[in-house]
Amino acid sequence: MAEKLGKGQISREFSGLPLKALLGAPLKATADANAMLARSQTQFMLSTCFEKKPDADGQERLSPKMIQFKLERAVINPDGSVAKVPAEMNFTIPLLTLVPLSSLAVDELDISFEMEVKSSTEHNFEKAEDREKSADGNDVTHPYRSDHFTCEMHGTIAKSSRSNQSEDGSRSATANARYDIKLHAGKLPLPVGLTTIIDIFSKNIAPIQLKEGANQAEEANEKNKEDEE
Amino acid sequence: MSFQTNIPCPDCGSNILIDSTLLLSGEKFACTNEACSAVLSLDESSITQVRDAFDKYEELKRKSQESTS
Secondary structure, three states, X not given: OOOOOXXXXXHHHHHOOOHHHHHHHHHHHHHHHHHHHHHHHHHHHHHHOEEXXXXXXXXXXXXXXXXXXXXXXXXXXXXXXXXXXXXXXXEEEEHHHHOOHHHOOOOOEEEEEEEEEEOOOOOOOOOHHHHHHHHHHHOOOOXXXXXXXXXXXXXXXXXXXXXXXXXXXXXXXXXXXXXXXXXXXXXXXOOHHHHHHHHHHHHOOOOOOOOHHHHHHXXXXXXXXXXXX | OOOEEEEXXXXXXXXXXXXXXXXXXXXXXXXXXXXXXXXXXXXXXXXXXXXXXXXXXXXXXXHHHHHHO
């Protein structure tokens, strides 16, 4: 049986495709996965990097968990030599600054969609008598007879429209078309609020150096308190 | 499974690269600024707290990879 599939017919075959579902469903699944990741990260951040502490009003508030580091610095003696024992100091930083929270996100999504429009026909010449024989052969209590078993072969023959077109264009069995669609979902940066908090935490790691004037002011404040007492 | 992170040097502000596994094993990390002699390490009192956080982070990472694959 010969069939003819022209370019117009191929496009009509694709016109009924539910592209919205084909492309939208994976994208929505990815967005859902990203939302789930964001929620998991938030839960992780709040439960692991923060702890509930009562404030002055007695209400519980989330405070960052602090961890302690040791810092060693080389000391140069007045004569220019390096001291054998380095200067040590302890400082605390929020646990949040150590955990790389921004690296968990779906950053790429590729969808490859391939469709083959194929016209095939099937001719079945099976007789009722053959079916009965086949059924008999399935009964294990019957004596074995090799001629009662049948063999079936199924297959399709696909012909490319390019190689099979004759001059009159009358014979063409199959036609192929391929759609490649690539969607890219970029990695979302951390929210500005969280970045600001981490920046503030990071900047506060540096020790505060008091100026001479500030010391004098503190001494003056202490003196005033003593006078008041 | 370890991961890398960094914190600013308290002395000069440059980055100090930190490996999570080495940090928990008590390793010391030097500042990337050659002119700065600062070396830092995690205090023993915080090792358990950090290990717990890193374990939870790895679990979160594994679960997210399973859900997106």
